[in-house]
Amino acid sequence: MEKLQVLRGMVDLLPSETILWQHIEESANRHFKKAGVSEIRTPLLEATELFSRGIGEATDVVGKEMYSFLDRGNRNCTLRPEGTASVVRSVIQNGLTSQGPQKLWYSGPMFRYERPQAGRQRQFHQIGLEFIGFGSPRSEVEAISIAWDLLKELGVTGLNLEINSLGNDEDRKTYRKNLVAWLEENFKSLDSDSQTRLKKNPLRILDSKNPSTKALLTNAPNLKDFLSKESKERFQKVEDELTKLSIPFEVNPMLVRGLDYYSHTAFEITSSDLGAQSTVCGGGRYDGLVEQLGGPSTPAIGWAIGMERLILLLSRNEPETYYSPTYYLVNRGEQAESFALKVARDLRYHNQNVELDLSSAAFSKQLKRADRSGAKWAVLIGDTEAKEHEVILKDLRSKKEERSKEERLKLKDLLKRFS
RNA sequence: GCGGGCGUCGCCAAGUGGUUAAGGCAGCGGCUUGUGGCGCCGCUAUUCGGGGGUUCGAAUCCCCUCGCUCGCCCCA
Known part of the structure; x- marks a missing residue:
């Protein structure tokens, strides 16, 4: 049989990588909370029409990159290629527009059928922000500054912010x-x-x-020479406010974003450390989209960060951190192994991180693993200890020259330390 | 969709036409029936991404195919 493997452009995230992913997700979560932005979760699968109407029939994304198929009820479905259209659909459908302006964020996988390369996969992940019902230039600055600060907080360096005004439709x-x-x-x-x-x-x-x-x-x-007076003033305001916030930026008159729905301020945050796909974050104003998708005329602005690209930048600076338990339970013998199950559970009830060795291997083997696990303590349990409801607590961090500290104590005395 | 580079064990790799495909890491077992970090010993690819061809003989040459990768395109 041929080896089974992931589909082209899809990747597995292994334990050594999920640590960083969780770290980013937690930071983003905290960051949005601080800014008063709420999370929204929409399905990965939507009616194809949502994207063809929302993103634009003529764009490459819609024209040749969508994962579309007919479901068993002959509905034309598409795995979402981006997040904004779904969020707008949901906001309209659930009547959130009538509850005042919405500050929303989302994160999750997106799908685009493209040739994979550095920083580009067929299934990739975005963290995105959408301000729906906000029309002022200040909302653009706020949106940009939230993205900028999130990236900074995560420790990304060497970023460039480029902005441009696409003006209004006219x-x-x-x-x-x-x-x-x-x-x-x-x-x-x-x-x-x-x-x-x-x-x-x-x-x-x-x-x-x-x-x-x-x-x-x-x-x-x-393009600049064709902007109306209002468009110019609006863009000037964005520049002024960014300057006051000391967020460095560059006006790039050539910056045009690929999705049809953008107008007025468009921006990209790029890094030269990324190779050809250098945009970590991209976004802009999309005042026409809500109405185009059947909602009331509503101004809006949003952006999306490419997770994989962000990860590429972070794994350059950050030392890898792995999960380490605090306690590693070394156990061997029938009664000991049974007792160890209980000890592990009791310790976890007291909020301790515990790894239980399930191998029944020799003590020396288990201790070797305990050492490699990075645990601070080894908890040794043999049948002798199990009979007395005792454990031996051994300090794995003591230096090899000195004799390791070892302590024999009743389980209940060990647990008392945490209450 | 179009170009360039690459594909030998879970990972890193030597080997570039000739008897048994180095080595390192990790893993497993042992030295040590109950005490780690070091060391030593042993085990772990009938096979070189897959298929076909050339040859007395191929991981090594040729063709096709799949995958990875970098770039174009596109975008986060």
Whole structure:
């Protein structure tokens, strides 16, 4: 039989890795609580239409990256490729919009059928924030600062924040017309990828990594010059407030995000330590989405952090930490093994971390394992001790030169230490 | 979807056409029927991702395929 293995682009998280994952999840949880942001959990599976309508039919995500299938009732289903559409759907469906503005966060797996590479998997995880019902530039700054501080708190260094204004729909429409006209004049000088994009999604050409196209674009019409007065003022406000908070940023006029629903402020937090997929956090304003998905006209802003990319950054700085029990129960002999089950449980009732050796191996073997487990104490139990309801407590941290401290005591006396 | 690199034990690896595929780590057993950190001894790949071919002979050469990886694309 062929070896069974995970599907392409999917990964197992092993015990040595889940420690870091839990650490990040706990920090995020605490961080959101401090900022008055509540968690929302939505299903991984949604109607395909939610994403085709929400994200945009023309985007690559919808066009060629979704995991879609017909279920047994012939419904067209899709494993969510991102979180925002689901959250908005849920907010509308459950009438949260009529309960005032919502500050929400979520975390969990997303699915995109892409070729895997560094920082890109088919199942990946995002932690995301959505402010729904908030239209002020201050809400953008608040959203950005929550992301920035979370990453800082986690100890990520070498981050760059880039922001840009995409303006309102009108601004963008006018700009698009002008840009396309200019690009068509310069069609021959574009690389072939950009030539195809010209029809599909011309704004994305601004993001091109092709050096000659990049050079060419320095002369292209600038989105900034097409922003309305209101759009400009709003963006200026964002810049001012970020500056007051001492959050360093850079305005990148070429920053255009790939999902159709973005408007006004868009931003990305990147790290040069990540390779080609350098965005750790990306987001922006999406004022039209709630209405587009059937809700009342509602402004909103959100972002998402890529967990795997964050992990890549963290495992560079942080020493690996493994779970270690406080007590390791060494036990051998019929009565001892039975008694040890009880000792383990009693210690855990007193909130102690206990690993019970289940091997029946020689004492020396078990002690060797106790030592490697990183436990502070070995608790030795043989039949002699079991008969007397006693244990031997041995300090595993004493240095090898000195004789190890060892103490024989009744189980109840050991337990008294914790009450 | 398109390019480049790679694929020998759970992990790290030597081997690049010729009798039994090094070694290290981890694991297991023992030296030590009840006392760790060190040491020593032993065991652990009929097989080199899978399939086909060339050859007297292949882990080593060729073809196909699968997977990993890096980049393009795309995005978190």
